[in-house]
Amino acid sequence: DNTPELRPTHPLALAPVVAPAASVDGFAKQFLQNLNFDQGVTLSTSDVNDQYLALAYTVRDYLMARWFDDRAQQKAQQNKTVCYLSAEYLLGRQLDNNLLAARLTDIATEALAQCGIDIDDLRQVEIEPGLGNGGLGRLAACFVDSLATMSIPAIGYGIRYEYGIFRQAFADGQQIEQPDAWLRMGSPWDFAHPEAAQTISFAGTTETYDDEGVERTRWVPEWNVLAVPYNMMVPGYHNGRVNTLRLWRAVATNAFDLHTFNSGDYVESVRAQTFAENISKVLYPEDSTPQGKELRLQQQYFFVAASIADFIENVLPEDFDLENLPERVIFQLNDTHPVIGVPELMRVLVDEKKLEWDAAWAITQKCFAYTCHTLLPEALEVWSVDLLGRLLPRHLEIIYRINDEFLLEVRERFGDDEMLIRNMSIIGEHPSRSVRMAYLATVAGSKVNGVAELHSQLLRDNVLKDFATMWPDKFTNVTNGVTPRRFLRLANPDLSALITEALGAGWTVDLERLRGLEALADDADFRERFAAVKASNKRRLSRVLEARGETPLSDDHLIDVMIKRLHEYKRQTLKVLHIVSTYEGIVTGRLDVDAVQPRTFLFGAKAAPGYGMAKRIIHLINAVGEVVSADERVQGKLKVLYPANYNVTLAESIIPAADLSEQISLAGKEASGTGNMKLALNGALTIGTDDGANVEIRKLVGDDNFFLFGMSEPEVEALWADGYRPAEFYQRDERLRSAIDLIASGAFSDGDRTVFEPLVSNLLYEDRFMALADFSSYLDAQERVDAAYADQDGWVRSAILNVARSGYFSSDRAMRDYLDRIWHATPVS
Numbered sequence: 001d002n003t004p005e006l007r008p009t010h011p012l013a014l015a016p017v018v019a020p021a022a023s024v025d026g027f028a029k030q031f032l033q034n035l036n037f038d039q040g041v042t043l044s045t046s047d048v049n050d051q052y053l054a055l056a057y058t059v060r061d062y063l064m065a066r067w068f069d070d071r072a073q074q075k076a077q078q079n080k081t082v083c084y085l086s087a088e089y090l091l092g093r094q095l096d097n098n099l100l101a102a103r104l105t106d107i108a109t110e111a112l113a114q115c116g117i118d119i120d121d122l123r124q125v126e127i128e129p130g131l132g133n134g135g136l137g138r139l140a141a142c143f144v145d146s147l148a149t150m151s152i153p154a155i156g157y158g159i160r161y162e163y164g165i166f167r168q169a170f171a172d173g174q175q176i177e178q179p180d181a182w183l184r185m186g187s188p189w190d191f192a193h194p195e196a197a198q199t200i201s202f203a204g205t206t207e208t209y210d211d212e213g214v215e216r217t218r219w220v221p222e223w224n225v226l227a228v229p230y231n232m233m234v235p236g237y238h239n240g241r242v243n244t245l246r247l248w249r250a251v252a253t254n255a256f257d258l259h260t261f262n263s264g265d266y267v268e269s270v271r272a273q274t275f276a277e278n279i280s281k282v283l284y285p286e287d288s289t290p291q292g293k294e295l296r297l298q299q300q301y302f303f304v305a306a307s308i309a310d311f312i313e314n315v316l317p318e319d320f321d322l323e324n325l326p327e328r329v330i331f332q333l334n335d336t337h338p339v340i341g342v343p344e345l346m347r348v349l350v351d352e353k354k355l356e357w358d359a360a361w362a363i364t365q366k367c368f369a370y371t372c373h374t375l376l377p378e379a380l381e382v383w384s385v386d387l388l389g390r391l392l393p394r395h396l397e398i399i400y401r402i403n404d405e406f407l408l409e410v411r412e413r414f415g416d417d418e419m420l421i422r423n424m425s426i427i428g429e430h431p432s433r434s435v436r437m438a439y440l441a442t443v444a445g446s447k448v449n450g451v452a453e454l455h456s457q458l459l460r461d462n463v464l465k466d467f468a469t470m471w472p473d474k475f476t477n478v479t480n481g482v483t484p485r486r487f488l489r490l491a492n493p494d495l496s497a498l499i500t501e502a503l504g505a506g507w508t509v510d511l512e513r514l515r516g517l518e519a520l521a522d523d524a525d526f527r528e529r530f531a532a533v534k535a536s537n538k539r540r541l542s543r544v545l546e547a548r549g550e551t552p553l554s555d556d557h558l559i560d561v562m563i564k565r566l567h568e569y570k571r572q573t574l575k576v577l578h579i580v581s582t583y584e585g586i587v588t589g590r591l592d593v594d595a596v597q598p599r600t601f602l603f604g605a606k607a608a609p610g611y612g613m614a615k616r617i618i619h620l621i622n623a624v625g626e627v628v629s630a631d632e633r634v635q636g637k638l639k640v641l642y643p644a645n646y647n648v649t650l651a652e653s654i655i656p657a658a659d660l661s662e663q664i665s666l667a668g669k670e671a672s673g674t675g676n677m678k679l680a681l682n683g684a685l686t687i688g689t690d691d692g693a694n695v696e697i698r699k700l701v702g703d704d705n706f707f708l709f710g711m712s713e714p715e716v717e718a719l720w721a722d723g724y725r726p727a728e729f730y731q732r733d734e735r736l737r738s739a740i741d742l743i744a745s746g747a748f749s750d751g752d753r754t755v756f757e758p759l760v761s762n763l764l765y766e767d768r769f770m771a772l773a774d775f776s777s778y779l780d781a782q783e784r785v786d787a788a789y790a791d792q793d794g795w796v797r798s799a800i801l802n803v804a805r806s807g808y809f810s811s812d813r814a815m816r817d818y819l820d821r822i823w824h825a826t827p828v829s
């Protein structure tokens with residue numbers, strides 16, 4: 001073949017990729033080009049969605065060159081990469097964050113204005129990708145932001161769900177779930193890379209074979225799907241770095257059967273496609289059916305297998321010696337969802353790369369670390385051996401072998417203590433044979449961490465006690481953190497400006513600098529300006545609520561917020577009992593009205609679709625809200641607001657406006673909490689139990705600036721051990737009796753006593769999370785809140801001290817702790 005090889009000779013083809021000019025003209029030009037050539041419209045024929053998309057493409061164009069550079073550099077430098085494996089990323093809107101990171105906010109605003117467009121109108125169009133459920137997913141999003149800002153080579157791996165967390169609506173006060181079609185208007189922030197798809201296999205059998213005299217095992221799978229990566233850019237704040245979030249979408253290997261189609265069976269002709277695409281169809285498919293369970297395991301294996309293969313094939317250089325893998329990667333397991341990655345890496349190393357088992361195990365143990373996010377035993381994931389063996393037969397064999405060797409080690413250390421063996425085994429026997437994923441992660445991981453000091457302590461003392469005895473050094477703590485870029489700089493621009501004026505600009509990447517505000521808490525002028533910011537944030541929230549068709553806020557109300565997943569352990573019920581009791585107290589004259597501060601109780605929460613009790617609690621909150629709002633006797637005093645479909649975007653409006661942060665879980669149940677951190681950082685005072693990260697918040701902000709109530713974790717344990725009888729607490733406290741009686745009487749259900757009866761009896765006779773036991777102490781603390789709020793000046797002072805002392809809760813600090821204690825990766829230079 002004499003054809004000369006074609007090489008680029010054009011000077012432009014040889015030049016490095018450059019970003020458009022960072023000027024108003026440069027931006028406007030790029031924007032209009034994108035409008036024309038990507039959206040296929042002119043400025044005059046474009047609508048707001050076209051404009052939003054063209055704007056997003058423009059921002060992307062600015063980031064692109066950096067992103068190319070960073071990936072090339074990561075490969076060349078061969079630094080260790082943090083691969084964060086997470087089934088959830090609750091990202092929130094991208095536009096503002098990316099503008100901010102790339103220092104483009106002012107330029108873009110001005111360029112659009114010159115095109116006759118108000119950038120605020122475009123902001124409203126963006127649909128946030130709700131690819132997560134709550135704290136765990138939002139934490140992952142904060143972490144990728146911090147990693148990019150700190151120039152750490154990192155890839156976030158996850159699933160590109162077609163439908164994220166459901167959209168919540170209320171009908172007669174009850175939650176209804178609607179699909180979250182977040183992709184329907186286009187998805188400008190990610191790109192598909194079908195050429196980098198991975199084939200992911202399932203089911204089938206395993207067989208042994210003779211490999212040049214060595215007996216090996218191989219997996220003969222039954223079916224495959226393609227995992228197609230979608231890359232999202234994750235820009236660091238003002239440092240020119242752009243990391244990658246790579247989310248996988250499932251696509252059929254053979255999507256369409258033309259023969260069947262031509263025979264007229266149109267549904268059957270796309271069966272394979274439907275089947276495959278189900279894997280990335282929805283976040284947390286309902287798993288009360290066997291099909292739902294299987295689908296979840298498919299999802300987990302799907303994204304983890306694709307991610308591991310991607311890292312080995314596309315990030316590592318060719319001919320990389322896998323013996324050195326631990327020097328190049330740490331796979332951080334965000335909870336148990338990605339733990340199937342452990343046997344997957346073993347399978348790749350042993351079956352495919354033909355390493356010896358022991359060598360492969362030594363590598364695997366160094367490459368994984370595990371973060372646990374719960375203390376509830378029912379939340380520790382297990383997979384039935386039947387299901388796992390059917391879907392991933394080779395992985396089950398590998399898990400058995402890992403377990404056999406591990407249990408030998410246990411016997412060597414502790415003797416033949418059969419009870420201990422049974423308790424520590426990765427395979428549980430009761431009620432049926434299952435794989436305990438948290439145990440597998442603990443055995444395999446180089447480190448295991450909890451997400452707040454108390455949580456990590458309780459993991460060591462209770463949940464994973466035997467493992468901690470065996471490997472004390474494996475256990476560590478990294479208290480969660482939140483990104484100050486999104487949750488202070490963007491969400492609270494006025495407070496940010498005030499802080500910058502007082503302290504200079506550096507605090508955004510060095511949050512401990514907020515300490516400098518402490519001195520200003522005693523400055524009357526600063527307090528006044530701080531209070532004005534809070535008031536303006538309340539007005540802003542009020543406008544946001546009105547635009548959503550909700551009731552606006554009343555002036556001068558204390559804004560009391562409880563925003564978090566709906567779960568019994570978080571005790572939204574305790575909050576409702578407080579509201580009902582206050583309402584009842586005012587109406588009956590038991591309470592001195594003047595001592596009760598005008599308050600708006602603001603809830604934001606979704607309940608898992610299959611969680612009946614949580615849905616009843618939502619119904620009760622709405623029912624109480626309706627009665628309280630309609631009752632003339634408490635007008636101007638009490639208001640209950642529960643805007644539907646709480647999400648990151650709404651949180652960004654609520655948090656800066658909050659006065660009081662409700663963190664009222666039963667001690668020993670909330671692993672950490674992160675909303676608690678965001679609220680304190682924005683100057684809300686916490687009313688909380690000594691649970692999760694509340695403990696650390698209280699220590700930092702000081703007892704005078706925190707309303708502590710309730711039993712401590714050891715007291716909770718003691719009460720359980722004693723035999724907890726909630727009805728006794730009901731008998732003992734008249735306020736509690738009146739509140740519960742009022743609910744039971746049908747006062748919030750048009751006289752129908754049956755509606756909330758299951759909730760009432762659950763409280764009186766079970767109350768697993770001890771709301772009744774903590775009620776009195778909670779009400780007393782609420783009285784202290786009222787008294788403190790009456791002294792506005794004192795309150796503002798405390799609020800400032802909360803901001804000043806919350807710097808520790810930056811996710812940048814959390815990343816530093818992970819880097820020091822677990823990952824040992826270094827920034828790219």
Ligand code: GFP
Binds near residue numbers: 670
């Ligand atoms: C879970 C825990 C929280 C913790 C987050 C992040 O949140 O205590 O703060 O993970 O570690 F419960 P959810 O996903 O359950 O909301």
